[in-house]
Amino acid sequence: MKNPRPAERLCHATGLLLVLSGLAHLVVFAVDGGPWDGPVSWRKPVTFGLSFGVTLIAITWVTSYLRIGARLRTVLLVVLAADCVVEVGGITLQAWRRVPSHLNMETPFDTAVSMTLAVGGGVLVALLTVFAVASFRHRPTGPAGMPLAVRSGFAILLVALASGAAMIARGVVLTRTGHQEAAYHSTAPLKPLHGVSLHAVLVLPLLAWLLSRTSWSERARWRVVATAVGCYAAAVAAAAVWAVLTY
Numbered sequence: 001m002k003n004p005r006p007a008e009r010l011c012h013a014t015g016l017l018l019v020l021s022g023l024a025h026l027v028v029f030a031v032d033g034g035p036w037d038g039p040v041s042w043r044k045p046v047t048f049g050l051s052f053g054v055t056l057i058a059i060t061w062v063t064s065y066l067r068i069g070a071r072l073r074t075v076l077l078v079v080l081a082a083d084c085v086v087e088v089g090g091i092t093l094q095a096w097r098r099v100p101s102h103l104n105m106e107t108p109f110d111t112a113v114s115m116t117l118a119v120g121g122g123v124l125v126a127l128l129t130v131f132a133v134a135s136f137r138h139r140p141t142g143p144a145g146m147p148l149a150v151r152s153g154f155a156i157l158l159v160a161l162a163s164g165a166a167m168i169a170r171g172v173v174l175t176r177t178g179h180q181e182a183a184y185h186s187t188a189p190l191k192p193l194h195g196v197s198l199h200a201v202l203v204l205p206l207l208a209w210l211l212s213r214t215s216w217s218e219r220a221r222w223r224v225v226a227t228a229v230g231c232y233a234a235a236v237a238a239a240a241v242w243a244v245l246t247y
Contacts, residue, residue: 022049145225153201
């Protein structure tokens with residue numbers, strides 16, 4: 001693998017810090033207790049810290065296989081890292097204040113945090129969509145199966161972004177119409193779909209990379225990746241059906 005550039009090192013370090021933040025709050029949960037589910041719990045800084053940290057590290061690595069300008073990729077990655085910090089920071093702040101982080105319009109400060117998280121989510125969607133489009137405009141580089149893994153990972157990631165946007169949009173509508181409690185519970189049907197599809201962009205390319213370390217033929221490695229893509233797509237489809245039935 002190539003030596004990481006400064007922007008890549010920054011993203012790796014930031015992602016690691018976010019993961020450590022998530023793990024630290026897992027310890028806080030073990031000590032402080034309280035509910036794991038619900039809009040106010042230590043679950044949110046734990047899961048968001050781990051998820052954003054892993055995703056940032058994964059995107060930094062996977063985008064190295066994209067045929068995209070180095071300067072553009074650097075700018076996008078730095079903005080992505082900053083956005084991840086803002087998202088996890090806002091969620092963690094509200095957890096310590098013992099108030100909901102998303103869809104919370106109770107006070108001007110809570111509204112500002114909630115809207116900042118919503119805007120940050122929009123920025124995240126825009127950045128990752130640019131990377132996804134780049135993966136399909138030009139065939140990614142890498143060993144056998146990697147182009148398929150990268151493209152499939154980004155395609156499935158778009159499902160995660162769409163489901164995340166749907167959760168926020170529905171929650172905001174319910175909040176604005178005076179159904180605050182319903183807004184907090186409205187995201188439940190889409191959470192499995194969002195969670196399953198979010199990390200395909202890491203799992204599938206990682207599989208392709210691990211297979212490149214074996215003595216298997218390129219054709220055999222490609223078939224394994226293709227099978228994994230099919231299985232992952234089936235899991236996403238199942239989560240989508242469940243979301244539709246329970247929405």
